[in-house]
Structures are given as structure tokens and as C-alpha cells.
Amino acid sequence: MNTFTRTVRDAVKFFLRNGYSSREELDRWQAIIRQSAESETADDYMAMVTRNLTKAYDLQVGRAGALKRHQGISRFTLNYLEPKLRTELDRRILASADLIQLNRKKAIDTTLSRFSGWASSIPSADSIALNGIQGTMRQTADHIQKAAERVDYEARRVMIDQNHKLIANIDNVIATSNNAIAAIWHSHWRRPGYEFREDHKERDQLYYLIRGNWAQKNGYVRAGPAGYLDEITQPGEEVFCQCYVTYIYNLRSIPEYMLTQKGQKFMESMKAAQEH
Structure with missing residues (x-):
């Protein structure tokens, strides 16, 4: 005391x-x-x-x-x-x-x-x-x-x-x-006793595009259903929020639905080059 x-x-x-x-x-x-x-x-x-x-x-x-x-x-x-x-x-x-x-x-x-x-x-x-x-x-x-x-x-x-x-x-x-391309949101909503926000729970495991990244500038990627990371509150921004994001830096880790046609072609050409 x-x-x-x-x-x-x-x-x-x-x-x-x-x-x-x-x-x-x-x-x-x-x-x-x-x-x-x-x-x-x-x-x-x-x-x-x-x-x-x-x-x-x-x-x-x-x-x-x-x-x-x-x-x-x-x-x-x-x-x-x-x-x-x-x-x-x-x-x-x-x-x-x-x-x-x-x-x-x-x-x-x-x-x-x-x-x-x-x-x-x-x-x-x-x-x-x-x-x-x-x-x-x-x-x-x-x-x-x-x-x-x-x-x-x-x-x-x-x-x-x-x-x-x-x-x-x-x-x-x-x-x-x-120059991260995207981020995956992680919520601790399963942790016993953690007072999670409902909207943060809904973001869990969603992929958010980082606006203006190099892959977007080259026309390889587009925002998925979750949208852009800058459109939502950031991890730790709201009081006592303990969520975090993991960042993606290469196209291989981007879900297919976020790749444009140009992006898919680019990935195929990269794959073909590696096989030869």
C-alpha cells in the first residue's frame, strides 16, 4: 500500500x-x-x-x-x-x-x-x-x-x-x-476476460490493403472486401485496445482476390522464371 x-x-x-x-x-x-x-x-x-x-x-x-x-x-x-x-x-x-x-x-x-x-x-x-x-x-x-x-x-x-x-x-x-503492401488484423477476443470491442472481433484475420503501396502503384493489387487499413482505427489507438496487425511485404502472401489481372500475370511470370 x-x-x-x-x-x-x-x-x-x-x-x-x-x-x-x-x-x-x-x-x-x-x-x-x-x-x-x-x-x-x-x-x-x-x-x-x-x-x-x-x-x-x-x-x-x-x-x-x-x-x-x-x-x-x-x-x-x-x-x-x-x-x-x-x-x-x-x-x-x-x-x-x-x-x-x-x-x-x-x-x-x-x-x-x-x-x-x-x-x-x-x-x-x-x-x-x-x-x-x-x-x-x-x-x-x-x-x-x-x-x-x-x-x-x-x-x-x-x-x-x-x-x-x-x-x-x-x-x-x-x-x-x-513499403508494406497489406496487413492482417489480429484480435484477442478469444482470450478469457479480455474486454474486446465487437467491431475489432469482426476484423480478426481480415486483410487490409495499405494505400499507395508499391504493388498498388504498379497495378498489381486492389483492396479486398475489408478495404484499406487507413479507413479503420489503428491497433492500440482506442483506449485499452490490445489488437495488433501482421504486415505483408511480398505478393506471394497476398490473397488471390486482392490481386488484379496484371498482378496475377506478374505472379505467373515470376513462377515460370523460377521453374526455368
Whole structure:
């Protein structure tokens, strides 16, 4: 349990035991709670975010995990793109730290306003015992403590979401730099407990053409029934989306229904050349 949650708990216990005695007492406790919340500084978030996202980055780029989603792209190419990918990491670190701070400030303000409303409505200690309202007050106290606990929970959720956004951005840089032709969407809708979006489930295993790719410019491919990748929200773009796409770089892996007549002829001539 962090300092903030522990302090909120102590404040709640104090008012349950002693009741509301004065505005000064409430102000004193509010100041203590805020101080404990602010003891975790922006530097702490930056360190946490940097640690988490750098770990994800190392897995995808340093250990070449991203190449599983980019069949045909070499480790050499990935190393060549490293400066561009590093820029994505730096951008994501700054965005994540800002978001966590913003969410944290909101959660702290919510907790303080709930606490203030609850504590000032508590009668004196004698009256609490006489009226037997301890049970209801404890229930409300639990809600306040839960709001305090959400501060860290939300920070963890943001980190998971930002990890997926970083991976999607890394993929986008690799795909754009290497002229990917199409992408296959993958949804985790079968994973137990995963809150998938219905429209993302429907995209699962569909082939999306990447607009303006070299094969399209040469008249070899056309969009299939699913259309273009830029016509839909991207993987990781919507909050807590964990979908991803695998990219296609060669015509051999493109479904026949996406090849034009010219594309089919080109593939046949390539096949014939290999046989001779």
C-alpha cells in the first residue's frame, strides 16, 4: 500500500473514532492527505514510465520481437531504423508520464472532495455511538478508500495501454519504412476476460490493403472486401485496445482476390522464371 492510500485510511479511521469536531481538524487532515499524495513527484512517474516502456522497447527492438509481425524484414533493417524507433519511445514516455500525472491529480481531487463531504457530515463521537450509524459510515469510508486505491490501479492501466501504443507505433514505423503492401488484423477476443470491442472481433484475420503501396502503384493489387487499413482505427489507438496487425511485404502472401489481372500475370511470370 502506498503512502497516499495509507494516509487516507488513517484519516478515515480518525473520523470514525472521533467524529467531526471542527473545520480546523478537517483542514488539517486534508492537508496531510494532499501532502502524502504530492510526496510522489513527477520524477517518480518519469522513472516508472521510462523503466516500463524501455523494457517493452528492448523486447521489441533490442531482442527483435517485432520481427514476428514483419515476416521478411531482417535484423539489419531493424537496426537501421533504430534512431527513428528510439524517437517513438521518447515521445511515448513523455505522453505517458503526462497522462498518469493528469489522471492522478483527478483521482486525488475526487478522493479529497469525497473525504471532505463524508467527514463533515459525521456527528460527534457520542452521537455516533447513540445513533448506531457506524455501519453506513463505514460503507461510505470504504468508497473513499477505494477511490484512493484507484490512483495506482489507473496508473498501471495507463502503463499497459501505453505499452500497446508503443508497440503499434514501432510496427507502423517498420511497415512505412519498408513499403508494406497489406496487413492482417489480429484480435484477442478469444482470450478469457479480455474486454474486446465487437467491431475489432469482426476484423480478426481480415486483410487490409495499405494505400499507395508499391504493388498498388504498379497495378498489381486492389483492396479486398475489408478495404484499406487507413479507413479503420489503428491497433492500440482506442483506449485499452490490445489488437495488433501482421504486415505483408511480398505478393506471394497476398490473397488471390486482392490481386488484379496484371498482378496475377506478374505472379505467373515470376513462377515460370523460377521453374526455368
